[in-house]
Amino acid sequence: MTTTPTTLTDPQAQALLLKLTVLADDEIILAHRDGEWTGHAPILEEDIALANIAQDELGHAGLYLSLAQTLGGSDPDQVAFWRGPDDYRNTRLVELPKGDWAFTMVRQFLYDTSEALWLEAATRSTYASLAEIAAKAVREEKFHVQHTALWVERLALGTPESERRTQAALTELWPHAAQLFQPVEGEAELTASGILPDLNAVHARWTDLITWHLVDKCGLTLPDAPTTQPGRDTHTEHLAPLLEEMQSVARQHPDAEVW
């Protein structure tokens, strides 16, 4: 390991703050979509499991936003509950409505694999605080991958109906997946400094891993995806109603200090 920078330059701190915010935004929005299954999952055990996964993702958002706070970011609750759709920087992948169980599992699989690989690389960050939270979060994320990979496999190789739904989910989600690997402004410099993982390398590993699972193992087809995408500031019409619901309690009780 090279020398560990204990202090960041101002531009580095700004870029890292932005990166941590977009990571947290993905976690928060996906956790909300997963949470929508509470009481509605196909079986009680999976209801509990998905609620667990959602709580883990929210926990990761908390880790990211707490670190962002040390770089000048706002209070995590403020960031989560008092920004509107114009300020959220989550991917469109995570904001799409929850769909059926196949849609939820395929999305979670695409997301979990990307997060697990990114976090695994981030454990080698030269910025010790980031390496530390990555080491903590990657353990849970590896377990998520096992759970969602298992589900995708059983659905894809299950009945003709489950296979049809799983392929339909992948076809709908796939055009949005590459968005997980869009860099934020200033990210290249942080990667060069060893502070952030090399996103292209993570993307390549992710493509290998999900192609092996989805295509080779599960017999699914990866559709064509657009070569360019709008950025994380462009949302679907689904984000605004999600935030409205997610933030309604906090906004009704702005003075609440203890939940």
Added chain:
Amino acid sequence: MTQPQSSSPDTQWPRWEVFKQDAPGRPHQAVGSVHAGDPPHALVTARNVFVRRPAAVSLWCVREDDILTATPEELTTHPALLDSPGETGTYHVGVKRTNKRSMTFVDLSGTVQASGSGDALRKAQIMHPDVLAWMVFPESAVVRTDEDPGTVESWFAPAKEKTYKQQQYYGVIGRHVGELKRAGLMPGRAPSEEGA
């Protein structure tokens, strides 16, 4: 087994008993059950349902159909349980000693060599005559979590750092029952018939 007469199909997957080990060297204990379609699914589900908070180092799952249980009363009324068939081999023996526990129900206490599940039950009864119930199942029916560091790290380590609060931690509306008891404000037992 006869087919159920009901016209509504059984929508549940098979039931699996879950055994959790809290720490190396401790017995695996039955903590409850999950429904799952196959062995890996049972383990993943068991982890989510039973290991989010409390500490664990290992999980076993065993399909309900592979488990034989009996109470002393059941053995008196159904002695044929001791003739239950099964493979010859190693059987795990579990015992339930008390009704006063919550969260765990049966401790696995060891293994026996038996010619079938009934024979294993007979041996369990001899080894542990004074218990509330026995449980036996063949070693071949057990699915286990891997013991490699990666599995332990991603399945079990995170739970140790999560906040685990007893129910009493949470506030109540009105006054806590403990407070009322200490103040002598809780009603006692219902008056007995002799006393009435």
